[in-house]
Amino acid sequence: MEKLTxxxxxxxxxxxxxxxDTGGRYDAEDCVRHGERVDDxxxxxxxxxxxxxxxxxxxxxxxxxxxxxxxxxxxxxxxAGDSTEIEIVRPDRRxxxxxxxxxxxxWEGRAAQLVLLHASGERRRARxxxxxxxxxxxxxxxxxxxxxxxxxxxxxxxxxNRAAADMLGWSELxxxxxxxxxxxxxxxxxxxxxWAQAMHGEEVRGRELPEQRxxxxxxxxxxxxxxxxxxxxxxxxxxxLMLGDVTQRRRVEAHLRRLVGHDALTGLxxxxxxxxxVERTLNKLSRRDAQxxxxxxxxxxxFKNINKSIGHGGGDRLLQALARRLAGALDETDLVARTGxxxxxVLLRDTHHPHDGVRVANKLLQHxxxxxxxxxxxxxxxVSIGIAVYPHDGRKAADLIHAADDAxxxxxxxxxxxCQFFTPDIDSDAREQLALENGLRHALERNELFLDxxxxxxxxxxxxxxxxxxxxxxxxxxxxxxxxxxxxVAEGSxxxxxxxxxxxxxxxxxxRAWxxxxxxxxxxxxxxxxxxxxxxxxxxxxxxALRASGVAPARLELELTESLLVRNAAGVIDxxxxxxxxxxxxxxxxxxxxxxxxxxxxxxxxxTLKIDQSFVRRLAExxxxxxxxxxxxxxxxxxxLKVIAEGVETASQLEYLRSVRxxxxxxxxxxxxxxxxxxxxxxR
Ligand code: C2E
Ligand code: MG
Ligand code: MG
Numbered sequence: 176m177e178k179l180t181x182x183x184x185x186x187x188x189x190x191x192x193x194x195x196d197t198g199g200r201y202d203a204e205d206c207v208r209h210g211e212r213v214d215d216x217x218x219x220x221x222x223x224x225x226x227x228x229x230x231x232x233x234x235x236x237x238x239x240x241x242x243x244x245x246x247x248x249x250x251x252x253x254x255a256g257d258s259t260e261i262e263i264v265r266p267d268r269r270x271x272x273x274x275x276x277x278x279x280x281x282w283e284g285r286a287a288q289l290v291l292l293h294a295s296g297e298r299r300r301a302r303x304x305x306x307x308x309x310x311x312x313x314x315x316x317x318x319x320x321x322x323x324x325x326x327x328x329x330x331x332x333x334x335x336n337r338a339a340a341d342m343l344g345w346s347e348l349x350x351x352x353x354x355x356x357x358x359x360x361x362x363x364x365x366x367x368x369x370w371a372q373a374m375h376g377e378e379v380r381g382r383e384l385p386e387q388r389x390x391x392x393x394x395x396x397x398x399x400x401x402x403x404x405x406x407x408x409x410x411x412x413x414x415x416l417m418l419g420d421v422t423q424r425r426r427v428e429a430h431l432r433r434l435v436g437h438d439a440l441t442g443l444x445x446x447x448x449x450x451x452x453v454e455r456t457l458n459k460l461s462r463r464d465a466q467x468x469x470x471x472x473x474x475x476x477x478f479k480n481i482n483k484s485i486g487h488g489g490g491d492r493l494l495q496a497l498a499r500r501l502a503g504a505l506d507e508t509d510l511v512a513r514t515g516x517x518x519x520x521v522l523l524r525d526t527h528h529p530h531d532g533v534r535v536a537n538k539l540l541q542h543x544x545x546x547x548x549x550x551x552x553x554x555x556x557x558v559s560i561g562i563a564v565y566p567h568d569g570r571k572a573a574d575l576i577h578a579a580d581d582a583x584x585x586x587x588x589x590x591x592x593x594c595q596f597f598t599p600d601i602d603s604d605a606r607e608q609l610a611l612e613n614g615l616r617h618a619l620e621r622n623e624l625f626l627d628x629x630x631x632x633x634x635x636x637x638x639x640x641x642x643x644x645x646x647x648x649x650x651x652x653x654x655x656x657x658x659x660x661x662x663x664v665a666e667g668s669x670x671x672x673x674x675x676x677x678x679x680x681x682x683x684x685x686x687r688a689w690x691x692x693x694x695x696x697x698x699x700x701x702x703x704x705x706x707x708x709x710x711x712x713x714x715x716x717x718x719x720a721l722r723a724s725g726v727a728p729a730r731l732e733l734e735l736t737e738s739l740l741v742r743n744a745a746g747v748i749d750x751x752x753x754x755x756x757x758x759x760x761x762x763x764x765x766x767x768x769x770x771x772x773x774x775x776x777x778x779x780x781x782x783t784l785k786i787d788q789s790f791v792r793r794l795a796e797x798x799x800x801x802x803x804x805x806x807x808x809x810x811x812x813x814x815x816l817k818v819i820a821e822g823v824e825t826a827s828q829l830e831y832l833r834s835v836r837x838x839x840x841x842x843x844x845x846x847x848x849x850x851x852x853x854x855x856x857x858x859r
Contacts, residue, residue: 214232214294215232215291215292215293215294216229216230216232216233216234216235216236216237216273216290216291216292216293216294217229217230217232217233217289217290217291217292218230218233218244218249218289218290218292219280219282219287219288219289219290220249220253220277220287220288220289220290221282221285221287222285222286222287224248224249224250225246225247225248225249226244226245226246226247226248226249227245227282227287228245228282229244229245232292232294233292236263236271236273236292236294237263237265237266238265238266238267239266241406242327249290251275253277253288253290254277255277255278255279255288256276256277256278258274258275258276259274259275259276260272260273260274260275261273261274261275261292271294272294273292273293273294274292274293275290275291275292275293276290276291276293277289277290277291278291283348316334316336317336317337318337319336319338319417320338320419321338321400321417321418321419322336322338322339322341322342322343322416322417322418322419322420323336323338323339323415323416323417323418324336324339324350324355324366324415324416324417324418325404325413325414325415325416326355326370326413326414326416327412327413328374328411328412328413330354330355330367330370330374331352331353331354332350332351332352332353332354332355333351333352333413334351334415335347335350335351339418342389342395342418342420343356343358343389343390343395343418344389344390344391344393345390354367355367355370356390358387358388358389358395358397359384359385359386359387359388364384364385365387366384366387366397366399366416366418369382369384369399369401369416370401370414370416373401373403373414373416374403374411374414376403379399379400379401380400380401381398381399381400382398382399382400383396383397383398383421384396384397384398384399394422395420395422396420396421396422396424396425397418397419397420397421398418398419398421399416399417399418399419400416400417400418401414401415401416401417402414402415402417435447436448438512438513440491440494440495440513441494441495441498441513442498443498443502443511443512443513443519444510444511444512444513445512445513445514446512446513446514446515446520448512449510449512449514449520449522449576450572450573450576451572452510452512452522453470453522453572453575453576454571454572456468456522456524457565457570457571457572460565467526467527467528467529467531467564467565467566467567468522468523468524468526468564468565468575469522469523469526469529469531469532469535469562469563469564469565470520470521470522470523470562470563470565470575470576470578470579471520471521471522471523471532471535471536471539471560471561471562471563471579471594472514472518472519472520472560472561472563472576472579472580472582472583473501473518473519473520473521473539473558473559473560473583474515474517474518474558474559474583474587475494475497475517475518475556475557475558476556476557476558476559476587476591476592477591478490478516478517481493481554481556485549485552485554489549489550492549493547493549493554493556494513494517496547496549497519497543497547497556498511498513498519500542500543501519501521501539501542503542504538504539504542505521505535505539506525508524508525509521509522509523509524509525509535510522510524514576518583519558520576520579521535521539523535529562529564529567529596532562532564532594532596533562533594536560536562536594537594539558539560540557540558540560540592540593540594543556543557543558557591557592558591558592559583559584559586559587559591559592559593559594559595560582560583560586560593560594560595561578561579561580561581561582561583561584561585561586561594561595561596561597562579562582562594562595562596562597563575563576563577563578563579563582563596563597564596564597564598567598568597568598578597579597581597582595582596582597583595611656611660611661611664612664612667612668612670614650614651615648615661615664615665615668615670615674616670618648618650618674619673619674619677621651623648623649623650623651624646624647624648624649624674624677624678625646625647625649626644626645626646626647626678626681626682626685626851627644627645627647627848627849627850628642628643628644628645628685628848628849628850628851628854629642629643629645629841629846629847629848629849630642630841630845630846630849630854630857631643631698631700631819631839631840631841632839632840632841632845633838633839634832634833634837634838634839634840635838639695639697639857639858640697640698640839641697641698641699641700641732641839642697642698642699642700642854643700643701643702643734643841643848644678644681644682644685644699644700644701644702645658645702645848646658646662646674646678646702648661662704666704666705666706669706671704671706671707672706672707672710675703675704675707675716676716676720678701678702679701679716679717679720680719680720680723680724682699682701682720682731683699683720683721683723683724683726683731684723684724685699685851686699686724686726686730687724687725687726688851689851689854689855689858692855694855694858694859695858696730697730697858698730698731698732698760699726699730699731699732700732700733700734700762701731701732701733701734702734702764703733703734703735704736704739705736705738705739708735708739708750709746709750713750714750714753714754714757717731717733717754717757717759718757721757721759727758728757728758728759729758729759729760731759731760732759732760732761732762732782732783733754733759733760733761733762734762734763734764734785735761735762735763735764736763736764736765736769737763737764737765737766737767737768737769738768738769740763740769740775740779741769741775747779748778748779751779751780751781752780755780760782760783761779761780761781761782761783762781762782762783762784762785762819763781763783763784763785764785765785765787765788766784766785766786766787766807767786767787767789767790767803767807768787768789773810776810776814776816777814781816782816782817783816783817783818783819784807784810784811784816784817784818784819785818785819785820785821786804786807786818786819786820786821786837787821787822788821788822788842789822790803790804790807790820791804791820791821791822791823791824791828791832791842792822792824792828794827794828794831794832795825795827795828795831801831804820804831804832804835804837805835805836808835808836808837809836811836812836817838817839818836818837818838818839819837819838819839819840819841820832820837820839820840820841820842821840821841821842822841822842822843823840823841823842823843823844823845824842824843824844825844826844828842828844829844829845
């Protein structure tokens, strides 16, 4: 270890003004705090003579580099309390004299000597301007409301002012000479992280840090400025960090944010926030498929009266309790908001059917049925609920909320404690669809389906040429349900496949039963819907029905709709040829309504065109329809197709059809759909 060369004279016993001011009581913290601002050299020497600390003035005195005295040996015996004049031999061989006094102190728990070195007068004068700016700096640092922390290039703290100690909880003594304390779990996000970034030249000016922790664990929000310092040679000499405590400001900001987006009374999102959330959800929806989304608007029935009887304070508490109950009744994916004085709104995100709205509304009504207790008083509350369905009642958030509001008003007008859809029939439609679908699942196994047969007559001979099988459902509660209402439901749910197969088999079986009864042979027309036609195994099903019944294929006519035929031309043609190969007849039902071109007729193996009832119905009233029907007749003749007109209800319609080229007729004028034994009677 290198020894400082210190000569000494033992005659001088004068005191040290700058440090003596502290009243003769010193501790290590004082040394460090005062050491940097006094003109006198301050050196702390351990019991073994090793220098623990030296201030700037001491370094000046020894002409030593900053920080280079620590760790070296102090080469002069120290006698506590004595003031001695010593001679210092400096690296440039010049000598300096100083008065020295040693005072016992405690340094990091160990006994040490504080050595004060008072240099000669001329030297002090030279340092005067420096001393003044030092005083100014000291005052700035000491009294700054900002925490000021300086480090050397390796990150060791060299300055830690009072504000830093107050703000972060670590004392000067704990930090000087050590690395920056850990103010966050993730070093990247802590003061150390900022320090490293600033050291790498990143600008840090008023940066807001993520939440930091004080020494006592309390959260603190900090804003940071950093400045690089250069040493005498212009090299990076460390960093100064200035920290502001912005915890309070951030708390106010968060509170304001909550005020803007949230209702202060209940803590729920407010109307604005609710609309934003609905918008956000709609934006996400439109990118996926159009799944229904429901907005419910709830209003407390007769809230004014309640408010009057329990007072405004009571009213407020009631609304808070109500808000809690609503939130408790809903799923996590649902959003509940307070949208007005006595109004709440709910957004149901996870719905599949408008019916879910009724389910949730009923649940809410049920949850509110138990009275609220306020100051020992029981208060009964009911609400009116309006339901709007996306996309049915609106595609925009504002429209949906408006629609739900309207529906709520209607629910109120109807006496409250209930719910209403914005579109009234959505409710009944929804319920009906649901009930139909459930019922249809059991219709087959419970033998609730049966067929009626509507006769088709040859116009020339007037003879019964065939029948069309029309399915009916004998519903246990609703009575006979027409195919117009349940076939679309069956299509939607896929139930049409087993139902259609049953119809095929039953129609063929019936045809053979009439044959067996010795009745004249008829042709049987069976309706086939699109989903059934395109389902795998349809052709096999037809084949199977023919084989099981023994009906000659040419006596079976499949009625396909025009829209089905034009939908997927290539695939359809193959399927049709496949069926045709079985020997069955193919007919285009509701011909003229499919908005198709006519050219497809050339390619398809079709036998019959069935003119739609809408044309037949208007024959009398409109010349244009007469022209269309006549044209269909001509077209059919040219393509060698049979033409049948359905929905014939009047004699004049029949008359006209006779005058154009039409082969057969079907309609209420001639016969309604009949039960099998009625057909048998007709044939006899
Ligand atoms: P569609 O195949 O066009 O059947 C003709 C419809 O017109 C039948 O109604 C019949 O009762 C009705 N109708 C017959 N003559 C007249 C008339 O003079 N005036 C009026 N106003 N109507 C008349 P329905 O039985 O209610 O059947 C409706 C539709 O349901 C059928 O139209 C057909 O598309 C479908 N459908 C019926 N049975 C089946 C079936 O077994 N399978 C499939 N896939 N669909 C079926
Ligand atoms: Mg038909
Ligand atoms: Mg038809």
